[in-house]
Amino acid sequence: MSSALTDLFPHPIVQAPMAGGVSVPQLAAAVSEAGGLGFLAAGYKTADGMYQEIKQLRGLTSRPFGVNLFMPQPEYPGASTGPTGAANAAPPSGAVEVYAHQLAGEAAWYETELGDPDSGRDDGYDAKLAVLLDNPVPVVSFHFGVPGRDVLDSLRRAGTLTLVTATSAEEALAVERAGADAVIAQGVEAGGHQGTHRDIPENDGSGIGLLSLTAQIREAVNIPVVAAGGLMRGSQIAAVLAAGASAAQLGTAFLATPESGANALHKQALTNPLFARTELTRAFSGRPARGLVNRFLREHGPYAPAAYPEIHHLTSPLRKAAAKAGDAQGMALWAGQGHRMARELPAGQLVEVLLGEIDAARTALSDGGDGR
């Protein structure tokens, strides 16, 4: 299905933006050069840090690429709500302080202090938007909510295509109504943070599998769907295309490449039998994110409060100290459910291999009579 988005890059492969230093310009450039769509992750960066990466990427490729922004987290209900009115459920009073108390032993162990939970809720959103309007990029995607129509309109006038993550058909409808050019259907299999628009703990456990979600969103909206979550093989990309997606977004598959900026311990952990399964947890950030089950997640996940980004700020020094100490058991090892299928191929070569697998799956499917 042709669209402004898919006309931008020849192959139906999008490299997922992975914040925290993973989606470096070298990775995005390699994917875009191979005919996919590379992505930078502006999350947790300053507006200037983001701008420097964009400049660096432009020096590496003249192909289209994207930049991902985290939506600002509105104050909790009771306070004024944010631009979308989509406030998260408020954590119980004192919940962040209690969690900080529960993490005191971690801070002592890693010989560091806990971070300040009130280090900011907006991730420099306005400043980043200003940079992206002054220096337009081909694609901007949004996570954790829907930008205002004015924001999407300004980006369109600047020549930028916009994508917004959705984890349900209702969220996809909100994305379409706001005027985005495409919606990212993020299945429960996805590594890292679920892009759920509002974090409501009572909905934990209702995360939707990608194949179910893709069909539900495909029938709910008319804009193109980019399917994300657990995709590691070309046969799976062919599968989401058959289910109505226009492209597939892969994170963990690219995290394992030499170009990715992920910590070496993180890359190794993906295929280490010690880390047999993944789980959605609030332990590291206060918002559900999928990571390999390690000591920190197992220990603190069960009582970590729904308080993003407070918990992200609180645990930031712990995660840094664990990485410095070479202790994967204390790091946030974000990974999708397909992590064991990760391949260490260079990113451009991975795109080529995936394209071959897509073709093979398509041929097998069309030769199969009734599909077999």
Add this chain to the structure above:
Amino acid sequence: MSSALTDLFPHPIVQAPMAGGVSVPQLAAAVSEAGGLGFLAAGYKTADGMYQEIKQLRGLTSRPFGVNLFMPQPEYPGASTGPTGAANAAPPSGAVEVYAHQLAGEAAWYETELGDPDSGRDDGYDAKLAVLLDNPVPVVSFHFGVPGRDVLDSLRRAGTLTLVTATSAEEALAVERAGADAVIAQGVEAGGHQGTHRDIPENDGSGIGLLSLTAQIREAVNIPVVAAGGLMRGSQIAAVLAAGASAAQLGTAFLATPESGANALHKQALTNPLFARTELTRAFSGRPARGLVNRFLREHGPYAPAAYPEIHHLTSPLRKAAAKAGDAQGMALWAGQGHRMARELPAGQLVEVLLGEIDAARTALSDGGDGR
């Protein structure tokens, strides 16, 4: 991919066995007559009840069909383990009694007694196997564990093909090693009980999405894979075929048909906006099963113990009384994540519609250049 299993029926569509009176002979006959594989569900029935249904089905169709058995639940560790050695984790001492106490108000409300939690752990497994060896059927599938190699060998000698459910690549390997003819890859999207071989509460939250699971199992074993979980459209069936499955198994899609024996309230609830989401819960049976979130699930799910089949027996009179009272809020409304896409078509017509959708998806995929 041709195999003894797929050679048995022309179309890659299996009707999932749904215990509790849903998979009646009329439904299985309609699906088998349409060229899919219909299934009876022996779970919760007596061996003779199962036999009567088989006779009835044989009167309705001469096409191949399957019968599903629940594996007996071994005593908890400490007691002797069952044939596969795969005992579930033991519930904390007194957990069943505590839950019974917590359900006392339900019993009073529905004017009934709670059931006896110790009404049996083996679901008449040996007696049912004896019937199936005396009167062989084309296909037998197993849920909740792997039968002994001797059982699978006896069935093979009787001319019966065997399938066993797996929810991970490790479980699929155990299925292949035991000598089954095919493995059912059951994604976390699936309605009803997850067929996990051992119920280990600490693994809650690690359920794998179907598209990820299908690829993982496809690479782990050489036997054919039947993909199950959340499949409602032919495009999704084409998708799992592209991902390497040999057939797709659909439950909720057939639950909604007029031939299914599901309670009318259950059928209506599938597309009732009142029931917006599903969740895996132990509230009704003590083992994780996916149902529409209703009052009973919301209220009791958070503390229901891992104790199957004790909790199944305990809540059985409550569920019956709720159904009799016409109260969907107290029933086990098993449903997969695609429930809102349910269509009320007759089962045979549904198979025809799905086949048309598979063809359309395959054509779109092969016309798509790079898949679009």
